[in-house]
Amino acid sequence: MLTIHELRAAVDGREILKGLDLEVGPGEIHAIMGPNGSGKSTLSYVLSGRDGYEVTGGQVLFDGEDLLAMAPEERAQRGIFLAFQYPVELPGVNNTSFLKASLNAIRAGRGEPPLDAVSFMRLMRDRLKVLHLDDTLLKRDVNAGFSGGEKKRNEIFQMALLEPRLAILDETDSGLDIDALRVVADGVNALRCQTRSMIIVTHYQRLLDYIKPDHVHVLANGRIIRSGGKELALELEAKGYGWITGEEAAA
Ligand code: ADP
Ligand code: MG
Ligand code: MG
Numbered sequence: 001m002l003t004i005h006e007l008r009a010a011v012d013g014r015e016i017l018k019g020l021d022l023e024v025g026p027g028e029i030h031a032i033m034g035p036n037g038s039g040k041s042t043l044s045y046v047l048s049g050r051d052g053y054e055v056t057g058g059q060v061l062f063d064g065e066d067l068l069a070m071a072p073e074e075r076a077q078r079g080i081f082l083a084f085q086y087p088v089e090l091p092g093v094n095n096t097s098f099l100k101a102s103l104n105a106i107r108a109g110r111g112e113p114p115l116d117a118v119s120f121m122r123l124m125r126d127r128l129k130v131l132h133l134d135d136t137l138l139k140r141d142v143n144a145g146f147s148g149g150e151k152k153r154n155e156i157f158q159m160a161l162l163e164p165r166l167a168i169l170d171e172t173d174s175g176l177d178i179d180a181l182r183v184v185a186d187g188v189n190a191l192r193c194q195t196r197s198m199i200i201v202t203h204y205q206r207l208l209d210y211i212k213p214d215h216v217h218v219l220a221n222g223r224i225i226r227s228g229g230k231e232l233a234l235e236l237e238a239k240g241y242g243w244i245t246g247e248e249a250a251a
Contacts, residue, residue, distance in 0.1 A: 001024055001025055001026045001062065001063060001165070001166065001197050002022070002023070002024040002060070002061070002062055002067075002166060002197065003022075003023050003024075003059075003060070003061040004020055004021060004022040004023070004058070004059075004060050005021055005058055005059045005060075005061075006019045006020070006021065006057060006058035006059070007019070007020040007021075007043075007046070007055070007057070007058035007059070007060060008020075008055070008056045008057035008058050008222075009042060009043075009046045009053055009054060009055050009056060010053075010054045010056050011042060011052060011053055011054070012052075015056065015222070016039045016042045016222055017039050017042055017043060017046065017222045017223075018039075018221065018222035018223050019057075019058065019222070019223055020039075020043065020058070020219070020222065020223050020224055021223075021224060022217065022224055024166070024197050024199065025197065026194065026195055026197060027192075027193065027194040027195060027196065027197060028197050028198075028214045028215065029188075029192065029197070029198045029200060029211065029212070029213045029214050029215075030197075030198070030199050030200070030213060030214065030215045030216075030217060031200045031201075031202060031208055031211075031213035031215070031216045031217070031233060032199060032200070032201045032202075032217050032218075032219050032224075033201075033202055033203065033205075033216065033217070033218055033219070033233065033236055034203075034218055034219035034220050034241065035220060035241045035245070036203065038219045038220045038221060038222070039219055039221075039222045040170065040171070040201045040219055041085055041170055041171075041201070042222075043201075043219065044082055044085075044168045044170040044199075044201060045082075046060075046068075047060065047067070047075075047080065047082070047168060047199075048072060048075060048076075048080060048082040048168065049070065049071065049072035049075050050072065055068050062075075062078065062080070062166070063078070067080075073105070073109060074109065076105075076106055076109070076162075077106050077109030077110055078165070079163075079164045079165030079166060080164060080165070080166050080168070081158075081159055081162055081164030081166070081167045081168065082167075082168045082170065083152075083155040083156070083158070083159060083167065083168065083169045083170060084155065084170060085170040085171040085201075087143050087146075087151040087152075087154065087155055088142075088143060089141075089142065089143040089144045089145075089146070090141060090142035090143060090144065091141050091144040092141060092144075093141055093142045094139075094140075094141060094142075095137060095138050095139070095140055095141065095142045095143075095154070096124070096138045096139070098142045099124070099138075099157075099158060099161055100115070100120050102158070102161075102162065103115065103120070103161060103162060106162060123161065124138065124161065127157065127160040127161050128157070130160060130190050130191075131153075131156060131157060131160055131183075131186070131187045131190060132186070133153060133157060133183075137150060137153065137154050137157070142154075148176060148180070149176055149177065149179070149180030149183070152176060152180060152183070152184050153180070153183055153184070153187075155169075156183070156184055156187035156188070156191075157187075159187070159191060160187065160190075160191055163196075164196065165195065165196055165197065166196075166197045166198070166199070167191075167196065167197075167198045167199070168198070168199045168201070169184075169188070169198065169199070169200045169201060170201045171201055171202060171203060181206070181207060181210065182210065184207070185207060185210030185211050186210075188200070188211050189210070189211060200213065204237075205233045205234065205236060205237035208230065208233045212230060213230060213233070214229075215227060215228070215229065216228055216229060216230060216232040216233045216236075218232070218236065218241065218244055220241065220244065220245050221245070225244060225245070226244050
């Protein structure tokens, strides 16, 4: 589904991704871990097409097509969803209206008609039920004054509504207490299916106690330097990143 080959990217003229390779198949969950500043968020932004992240080399194929040639809107329409590490607050923009506009923009890009109000409300109620959430966040402005946990819940709800094919969660667990962590993990698990792939970026092992990844990768200094199964995350927790980055430096 997603093939990243020798990806290089720069921010402000400084190279951050330095030849990154990653392959994600349909329905797979990949965890990406790594030290702070290693390029995890940069990778997420490059895949979603954010301004200011300049691709300087390599390729990314999504369903066999050149993802990097697509505008950010087209990537969203094709089913790429990014949950931000720091969700943006939009005071004055009602959350429900925002979600409806987002969904209908994606539908329009696919040549589908907008959902009418009744169908949209039905879909919202259905997704709230799947995630065991109530509708209090929907009546408020987008993320405005939301706690860290509420912002993350809202990101997961957006994901449930937009039904992405590839969801990228960038440190969705940072700053969450254990209850909020469970909400995120339960949401991810509820949305897990054979056609939806996920890249879960996390600094800590603990999220992976609740979300069982198929593959775990270590991103350091702009490259994937180690890949393994769930056990790699436990090893990282026990030993830190130094042993891998040290071996890498020695090699
Ligand atoms: P991670 O998410 O792994 O902590 P990032 O991708 O956020 O790492 O950052 C990787 C490096 O790129 C860091 O050194 C960071 O300072 C730099 N960087 C990221 N975004 C920007 C930006 N918008 N402007 C300048 N430097 C940036
Ligand atoms: Mg960071
Ligand atoms: Mg980051």
